[in-house]
Amino acid sequence: MTGAVAFIVFEGGDGAGKSTQARALFRQMQRSGYPVILTREPGGTPLGESLRRLLKNRPGATPMGELFLFLAARAQLVQQVIQPALQKQTSVICDRFTASTVAYQGYGRGLDLLAIDQLNLLASSGLSPDLNILLDLPPQSIFDRKTGAQRDTFDAAPQDFHQRVREGYLAQVSQESSQDSSHWLVLDATRPRRALALEIWQKVRPLL
Ligand code: TMP
Numbered sequence: 001m002t003g004a005v006a007f008i009v010f011e012g013g014d015g016a017g018k019s020t021q022a023r024a025l026f027r028q029m030q031r032s033g034y035p036v037i038l039t040r041e042p043g044g045t046p047l048g049e050s051l052r053r054l055l056k057n058r059p060g061a062t063p064m065g066e067l068f069l070f071l072a073a074r075a076q077l078v079q080q081v082i083q084p085a086l087q088k089q090t091s092v093i094c095d096r097f098t099a100s101t102v103a104y105q106g107y108g109r110g111l112d113l114l115a116i117d118q119l120n121l122l123a124s125s126g127l128s129p130d131l132n133i134l135l136d137l138p139p140q141s142i143f144d145r146k147t148g149a150q151r152d153t154f155d156a157a158p159q160d161f162h163q164r165v166r167e168g169y170l171a172q173v174s175q176e177s178s179q180d181s182s183h184w185l186v187l188d189a190t191r192p193r194r195a196l197a198l199e200i201w202q203k204v205r206p207l208l
Contacts, residue, residue: 003034005089006207007082007127009097011169012135013162014154016189017196021135022095024197025204029091034208037085040095042073045080056154063109067116070101071123078125091208098124099132099172104154107168108161128183130207133200134173135189139163 008025010018019040026038042052051073055061061069074097085092098120106113139162173184185203187196 003208005035005086005091006130006204007086007092007094008131008133008204008207009094009099009129010133010135011096011099011103012189013137013139013165013169015141016135016137017193018135019095020193021133021196021200022093024193025200026093028197028201029093029204029208032205035088035090036093037081037090038093038095039077039081041077041097041100042070044077044094045073047076048073063105063111066109067101067105067111067119070105071119074098074101074120074123075125078123078127082127083125094129097129097132099134099169102172103165103168107171108157108165130183131204132184133203134169134184134186135196136166136169136186137189139166141190 010022012018022038022040026036029036041048042055043049051069055066055069077094082092082094101120102113102116105111106116139159170186173182173186176182176184185200187199189196
């Protein structure tokens with residue numbers, strides 16, 4: 001099937017079900033005949049996957065060190081995977097992108113938001129999603145959804161960190177909704193999985 005290509009990103013706190021919904025959309029698009037790839041951040045390239053393992057399992061990076069590792073993974077992914085796919089008329093679904101950095105390193109860790117915007121722009125080569133799908137979840141649910149052994153560096157962060165991350169996402173949504181065209185779809189992540197998948201597909205289909 002030919003149509004427009006779209007760059008669609010799933011965002012949200014840890015344990016919100018992003019990966020499940022990203023996979024569901026990927027399968028739906030494939031079934032409907034749209035060329036599409038599914039990738040993730042940090043990750044999606046050999047270097048990015050190594051950085052992912054480091055970031056998730058080895059606490060100890062300073063907030064600034066952490067920021068640059070995420071940005072390095074992003075620069076690699078954009079140039080090696082996302083841009084080439086879009087140029088070949090293949091849509092891209094990505095599990096997290098620039099809004100994660102604003103929410104986690106900006107609001108969560110307290111790094112300068114203006115600097116993060118500029119670094120995000122650089123690392124992403126100016127590419128921004130056609131649609132960000134935010135699976136919004138109260139921080140308490142993160143603890144309920146993942147138990148001790150499943151928790152990585154970020155899941156195990158204190159609840160007020162996750163609260164700030166959530167506020168960081170909602171701030172980005174409200175900044176954009178004051179503009180004419182918003183690139184956000186905000187969904188309550190506690191809703192049933194199938195209902196979420198259906199609403200996501202209804203929003204994405206007209207973009208293709
Ligand atoms: P996840 O892909 O399993 O959600 O794990 C990725 C973790 O990395 C998650 O806790 C969010 C965090 N993260 C950041 O802190 N900043 C970023 O820019 C990105 C992409 C992820």
